[in-house]
Amino acid sequence: MPENSTAAVAGFFLPELPRLLPYAYHPQAAQIEIASNGWVRRFLAESFATEADLLFFLRQRNGIYGPLTVPHADRQRAQDIADWYQYVTVIDSSVSDCSTLGGSAEGAVKVFTQILADFGTGMPTDGEFPYGRAGQDLWRRISPGLSQAQIGRFTASLESFLNGCTVEISAKLRDRTPDYESCMAVRLDSFGCDFIELMTEYGAEVDMTELIPELAEVHLHCRRQMTIFNDLLSWRKERAQDDKMTVVRVLTEVEGLGLQTTVDRLCVLVEEHERAYIAARERLLTGPLGSRPDVRRYLSGLDYLMGGSQEFEYLTPRYFGDGAAWDGSTSGWVDLNAAVTRFRSRP
Amino acid sequence: MPENSTAAVAGFFLPELPRLLPYAYHPQAAQIEIASNGWVRRFLAESFATEADLLFFLRQRNGIYGPLTVPHADRQRAQDIADWYQYVTVIDSSVSDCSTLGGSAEGAVKVFTQILADFGTGMPTDGEFPYGRAGQDLWRRISPGLSQAQIGRFTASLESFLNGCTVEISAKLRDRTPDYESCMAVRLDSFGCDFIELMTEYGAEVDMTELIPELAEVHLHCRRQMTIFNDLLSWRKERAQDDKMTVVRVLTEVEGLGLQTTVDRLCVLVEEHERAYIAARERLLTGPLGSRPDVRRYLSGLDYLMGGSQEFEYLTPRYFGDGAAWDGSTSGWVDLNAAVTRFRSRP
Numbered sequence: 001m002p003e004n005s006t007a008a009v010a011g012f013f014l015p016e017l018p019r020l021l022p023y024a025y026h027p028q029a030a031q032i033e034i035a036s037n038g039w040v041r042r043f044l045a046e047s048f049a050t051e052a053d054l055l056f057f058l059r060q061r062n063g064i065y066g067p068l069t070v071p072h073a074d075r076q077r078a079q080d081i082a083d084w085y086q087y088v089t090v091i092d093s094s095v096s097d098c099s100t101l102g103g104s105a106e107g108a109v110k111v112f113t114q115i116l117a118d119f120g121t122g123m124p125t126d127g128e129f130p131y132g133r134a135g136q137d138l139w140r141r142i143s144p145g146l147s148q149a150q151i152g153r154f155t156a157s158l159e160s161f162l163n164g165c166t167v168e169i170s171a172k173l174r175d176r177t178p179d180y181e182s183c184m185a186v187r188l189d190s191f192g193c194d195f196i197e198l199m200t201e202y203g204a205e206v207d208m209t210e211l212i213p214e215l216a217e218v219h220l221h222c223r224r225q226m227t228i229f230n231d232l233l234s235w236r237k238e239r240a241q242d243d244k245m246t247v248v249r250v251l252t253e254v255e256g257l258g259l260q261t262t263v264d265r266l267c268v269l270v271e272e273h274e275r276a277y278i279a280a281r282e283r284l285l286t287g288p289l290g291s292r293p294d295v296r297r298y299l300s301g302l303d304y305l306m307g308g309s310q311e312f313e314y315l316t317p318r319y320f321g322d323g324a325a326w327d328g329s330t331s332g333w334v335d336l337n338a339a340v341t342r343f344r345s346r347p
Numbered sequence: 348m349p350e351n352s353t354a355a356v357a358g359f360f361l362p363e364l365p366r367l368l369p370y371a372y373h374p375q376a377a378q379i380e381i382a383s384n385g386w387v388r389r390f391l392a393e394s395f396a397t398e399a400d401l402l403f404f405l406r407q408r409n410g411i412y413g414p415l416t417v418p419h420a421d422r423q424r425a426q427d428i429a430d431w432y433q434y435v436t437v438i439d440s441s442v443s444d445c446s447t448l449g450g451s452a453e454g455a456v457k458v459f460t461q462i463l464a465d466f467g468t469g470m471p472t473d474g475e476f477p478y479g480r481a482g483q484d485l486w487r488r489i490s491p492g493l494s495q496a497q498i499g500r501f502t503a504s505l506e507s508f509l510n511g512c513t514v515e516i517s518a519k520l521r522d523r524t525p526d527y528e529s530c531m532a533v534r535l536d537s538f539g540c541d542f543i544e545l546m547t548e549y550g551a552e553v554d555m556t557e558l559i560p561e562l563a564e565v566h567l568h569c570r571r572q573m574t575i576f577n578d579l580l581s582w583r584k585e586r587a588q589d590d591k592m593t594v595v596r597v598l599t600e601v602e603g604l605g606l607q608t609t610v611d612r613l614c615v616l617v618e619e620h621e622r623a624y625i626a627a628r629e630r631l632l633t634g635p636l637g638s639r640p641d642v643r644r645y646l647s648g649l650d651y652l653m654g655g656s657q658e659f660e661y662l663t664p665r666y667f668g669d670g671a672a673w674d675g676s677t678s679g680w681v682d683l684n685a686a687v688t689r690f691r692s693r694p
Contacts (some may be wrong), residue, residue, distance in 0.1 A: 025375065025377045025378055027374035027375075028372065028374075029376070029377045030372045030376045030377055030411065030414075031372055034662070034673055034674070034675045035675055037672055037673065037674045037675070038674035038675040038676065040674075041674045055670055055671070055672055055687065058672035058674075059670065059672050064377065067377075315381070323402055323406065324402070325384055325402055325405035325406050326381055326384065327381070327384045327385035327387075327388045327405075328381045328382055328384070328385040329385065340402065
């Protein structure tokens with residue numbers, strides 16, 4: 001019955017969201033995206049079954065997520081970050097695909113164990129393993145710009161992400177939709193929040209490791225705002241792939257709400273978390289930590305991370321279908337059954 | 348026999364070209380492209396038969412041609428220029444399509460006459476005519492930034508372009524491939540060289556009208572370098588659409604050269620015109636005109652125009668097939684029969 005109530009609805013209306021945070025494109029966003037596509041081809045082509053699958057991935061423009069989330073970073077760091085996000089998005093895409101990593105939790109764990117074994121070591125354990133070579137290349141480029149403490153967090157963040165991916169695979173294979181807080185806990189991992197924060201530090205050239213407790217509240221609302229907005233924009237794709245770990249499915253299937261009611265409630269939550277983030281960030285800026293230039297730089301980085309992440313999700317054909325071309329609109333009716341959709345003025 | 352010699356060859360090798368001129372992306376290239384896609388949807392959607400045709404066009408990324416050719420222009424001027432190039436590219440695409448403007452020279456002339464009648468007047472003659480409304484919008488935005496002399500050139504440049512398009516349609520319908528110099532004369536029109544130079548002035552905020560005779564030599568080599576390179580990169584598309592007005596077809600069909608010999612000869616010509624352009628531009632810079640800031644700004648604009656135009660042609664899926672995603676490579680084997688191609692290391 002809740003299954004049917006979702007299936008019967010062909011779409012939803014996404015209202016204009018407040019977008020209280022700034023966003024900007026890195027001035028070299030276009031070049032970074034192109035170079036990053038070249039990096040994916042060089043390092044990760046073999047992880048795609050065919051050239052067509054690789055092109056399908058590149059058309060999603062995941063290479064512009066980096067330049068959108070660290071718009072003020074040094075060019076090389078922005079490039080490293082762009083490549084990193086492509087790397088984890090290749091893995092994430094494979095997790096959602098039942099014909100590859102998504103087909104078996106045990107198989108995925110085996111691959112993830114090898115990824116982690118290769119990551120941070122001098123040489124890949126198997127030179128033919130594309131995830132290993134790509135991870136190594138990123139490690140070599142990024143870790144020299146991190147402190148010892150950040151390097152430890154770098155590996156741990158990849159592990160959290162892969163654990164989140166494993167839980168998502170299992171939930172899907174067992175056809176199990178979790179409750180809201182359980183879902184959110186997994187999503188914060190599988191969305192990669194740990195490395196997203198670390199990449200924000202890397203882009204801003206700061207080390208926030210010792211301040212993580214003080215940053216708990218800004219991080220909490222930042223993470224939830226990003227995750228909920230992502231689940232809204234990605235619902236067309238996640239639904240088509242039968243992914244269980246999305247708050248849209250939680251509200252419709254577990255809590256029994258209609259799809260539009262769910263969307264409206266999640267939009268309220270996006271705004272609430274955005275405002276709570278801003279309030280928490282203001283308290284930090286006006287408190288004793290607010291006089292530290294590194295803290296100010298990092299918090300500004302979080303602002304642009306949230307704003308840029310949202311911009312990317314409007315933009316990417318990953319969510320609205322292969323072949324979509326964004327025209328800048330940010331509100332309208334979303335058709336869940338169309339192969340390619342966009343924000344329409346009418347349902 | 349010459350027909351067959353072309354048809355038998357499935358591809359060619361494009362060598363690395365010297366690229367002696369600088370190129371750069373406008374710092375807001377990504378945003379300008381997206382906003383320009385929104386403009387195309389708003390003003391020109393009805394000139395496409397279906398939503399799928401519109402998306403096919405937007406995926407070609409023609410909206411980034413402007414920001415690549417005027418990388419240092421003011422944001423609004425760069426946006427105007429981006430929209431202008433999308434406008435003429437929509438027309439150009441329709442000219443190559445036998446099911447629309449390309450199907451009849453008389454029909455095209457009728458449409459072009461209406462476009463010109465609307466252009467530069469207070470109101471479109473027919474509010475339902477999308478080319479009229481779009482041209483009007485561009486006129487309203489661009490002409491206040493032009494001198495009276497430039498405004499006259501603006502209309503004349505659109506007329507030259509549409510005349511070139513008409514000749515291309517006729518040549519194709521009559522199955523007639525011209526000789527090299529006749530082809531080049533038409534291509535300089537249909538490539539839009541007059542408005543390309545004018546847009547370069549608009550981007551640089553200068554008026555070169557009175558200096559056009561002194562600029563003859565730089566313009567000559569600039570135009571030929573751009574046109575020949577365009578004909579090389581667009582050969583896969585032009586061949587598929589049976590377009591006659593391309594120097595690749597002239598050399599293979601009229602002069603009877605093999606395809607690879609043709610490509611190699613055209614690459615030599617690209618380099619020769621590039622070097623001749625640079626020499627002519629140096630003579631101007633070291634001569635009496637070289638002390639004028641407006642002349643220096645314009646000549647720098649031409650440098651970036653040529654460099655950026657070349658970058659765009661490597662980048663756009665317009666030439667290598669819908670679904671292509673550029674990885675930054677600029678040399679390799681081009682497969683003419685593949686639906687989507689790229690520069691490959693082997694044939």
